[in-house]
Amino acid sequence: MNRFWKWTGGVLGALLVAAFAVLSYIAGSPKDVYGMVRYALPHMHRGTLKVGSDAPDARIVALDGVSRFHLRERTHERPLVLVFGSFT
Amino acid sequence: MYVREAHPTDEWQMKSNLKDKDDVCYAQPKNLEQRLAIANDFTKRFKYPLPFGIDDMSNAAESAYSAWPERIYIIDESGRIAYRGGMGPFNYKPEEAREWLSARYGAVKREAPKTPADAATTSTSGAAAPTPVAPSTPAPAAPAK
Numbered sequence: 001m002n003r004f005w006k007w008t009g010g011v012l013g014a015l016l017v018a019a020f021a022v023l024s025y026i027a028g029s030p031k032d033v034y035g036m037v038r039y040a041l042p043h044m045h046r047g048t049l050k051v052g053s054d055a056p057d058a059r060i061v062a063l064d065g066v067s068r069f070h071l072r073e074r075t076h077e078r079p080l081v082l083v084f085g086s087f088t
Numbered sequence: 089m090y091v092r093e094a095h096p097t098d099e100w101q102m103k104s105n106l107k108d109k110d111d112v113c114y115a116q117p118k119n120l121e122q123r124l125a126i127a128n129d130f131t132k133r134f135k136y137p138l139p140f141g142i143d144d145m146s147n148a149a150e151s152a153y154s155a156w157p158e159r160i161y162i163i164d165e166s167g168r169i170a171y172r173g174g175m176g177p178f179n180y181k182p183e184e185a186r187e188w189l190s191a192r193y194g195a196v197k198r199e200a201p202k203t204p205a206d207a208a209t210t211s212t213s214g215a216a217a218p219t220p221v222a223p224s225t226p227a228p229a230a231p232a233k
Contacts, residue, residue, distance in 0.1 A: 028102070028103065029103075032100070032102070035099065035100025035101075036100065038099075038100070039099040039100040040094075040100060040157070043092070043156045043157070044156065044157070044175055045154040045156075045175075046154060046175060047153065047154025048154075049153065049154070049161075049169055049172060050169065050172065051168075051169050051170065051171065051172055052168055052169065053168060053169045054167060054168055054169075055161070055163040055167050055168060055169050056152035056153065057152075058143070058148045058149035058152050058153075059144065059148065060089070060141035060142065060143065060144075060149060061120065061123075061124070061141065061142040061143075061144050062140075062141065062142070063124070063127060063128055063131060063140050063141075063142070065120065065121070065124045069141070071149070071163075072167065074139075075163050075165070075167045076165055076166075076167060077165070078165060079162055079163060079164050079165060079170065079189070079192075079193075080162070080163040081160065081161075081162050081185060081189070082089055082153065082155075082160065082161040082162070082163065083089060083138075083158075083160050083182075084089045084091050084149070084150070084153065084155035084156070084158055084159045084160070084161075085089070085090070085091065085094075085157070085158040085159075085176070086090060086091055086092060086093045086094050086126075086157065086158070087090075087093065087112055087114060087126050087127075087129070087130045088093045088094055088095040088096055088101070088102075088105055088112050088113070088114055
């Protein structure tokens with residue numbers, strides 16, 4: 001039994017190390033793995049919206065910082081392409 | 089649509105940001121004024137020609153559309169989702185949206201970008217241009233004429 005747990009622990013440890021190595025390779029470095037797990041994964045969601053779903057409305061701030069508009073105000077006349085992103 | 093920064097200096101900053109000749113190094117905005125400053129810097133620096141909006145500090149649009157770090161949607165005239173792009177950066181594929189629009193409304197002639205700044209207007213994150221692939225959302229047939 002003792003030998004079984006040793007093997008199980010060894011295999012799990014090896015898998016963890018391999019997973020960390022693969023993630024480091026994908027992300028760029030071990031530090032990037034931390035960044036990805038700490039800052040990216042909590043915010044990345046596939047979401048529940050599907051093609052055919054009603055488009056959610058949201059109140060958006062214009063570049064002047066004063067004006068506000070609703071996404072819904074920009075639909076209905078023609079298709080609206082929404083491109084979400086940031087600078088960094 | 090400007091949403092939370094993806095790689096700010098105080099979170100997960102990428103080495104590529106440091107090497108970027110345009111010096112894209114910002115901390116995560118803590119208030120709307122800081123978001124406005126970054127968004128305005130972006131639009132001015134790249135002469136961004138399209139209508140631009142900013143998600144407020146409640147991140148309502150980001151949450152509703154699961155939009156972080158980058159994503160594309162097309163809403164049709166009936167107010168429904170007509171195209172849902174994949175999660176960026178790996179599944180951020182402007183070509184898919186362009187193909188959808190072309191299939192629905194006809195191809196639009198595009199001039200090749202003349203400067204890097206022009207090219208940058210096609211992506212707000214600096215992600216590498218993805219390889220064109222078949223759209224994940226089938227485009228509807230063009231309307232009968």
